[in-house]
Amino acid sequence: MASSLIAGLELSKRLTRIGMLFERALKAELAEFGLTYAEFDVLAALSRTGPEYRMKPSELARSLMLTSGGTSNVLQRLGAAGYVERSADDGDGRSRWVRLTPEGLKVAxxxxxxxxxxxxxxxxxxxxxxxxxxxxxxxEVLRSVRRHTR
Incomplete structure (x- = not known):
């Protein structure tokens, strides 16, 4: 039992450290484009959605684990830069779509x-x-963790 607890702590620490190394390296690259990590995350998520390159803000927030306010702020900055545009959802008047612009797709x-x-x-x-x-x-670890934390 103690061995599995120690292994869990080791896993957590190593994942955190490796994640920090990846994030630091990526942030340095993104600085060249004037993008924050969150802005990159949104552009990357939109670029993976296929030929329409669009999602609803709530879908973005959920998939990227951002708050709705954080998502809104990122979308405002990306919109001001000309990388995304918002449009009405014809099927739901309360909802909007966020779509990559051609320039946004290039940057992504x-x-x-x-x-x-x-x-x-x-x-x-x-x-x-x-x-x-x-x-x-x-x-496999993530799959198991997700099952037990729902």
Whole structure:
């Protein structure tokens, strides 16, 4: 029992540390584009939605684990930069869509390439099989954690 508790603490600490290293490297890359981490997250999420590149703000907030106020602030900044636009939802007058503009899609694509570069830099020297094994194991951990925290 004590061994599994220690392993859980080790996992938590290592995940936090690795996450901080990835985030620091990505933030440095994003600074070149004048984007914050949250702005990048929104652009990346929208770019993954397929040919329409749109979502509802509530969907964005839920998928990115942001507050509705935080999402609104990020969308305002991205809108002012010309990267997203809002439009009415014809099916629900109370709701709106957020869509990437062509310029927003360009910035999202370049920022995603920068994210890949920053991840590569952080993982430089780590054998590919170790990365794959860790990613697979963490997927299983996340799946179990989600089941027990719903």
């Amino acid at each position: 694509t370049v920022a995603l390439e920068a994210a890949v570069r920053s991840n590569r830099e952080v993982l430089d020297g780590v054998p590919e099989p170790a990365v794959r094994q860790a990613a697979d194991a963490l997927r």
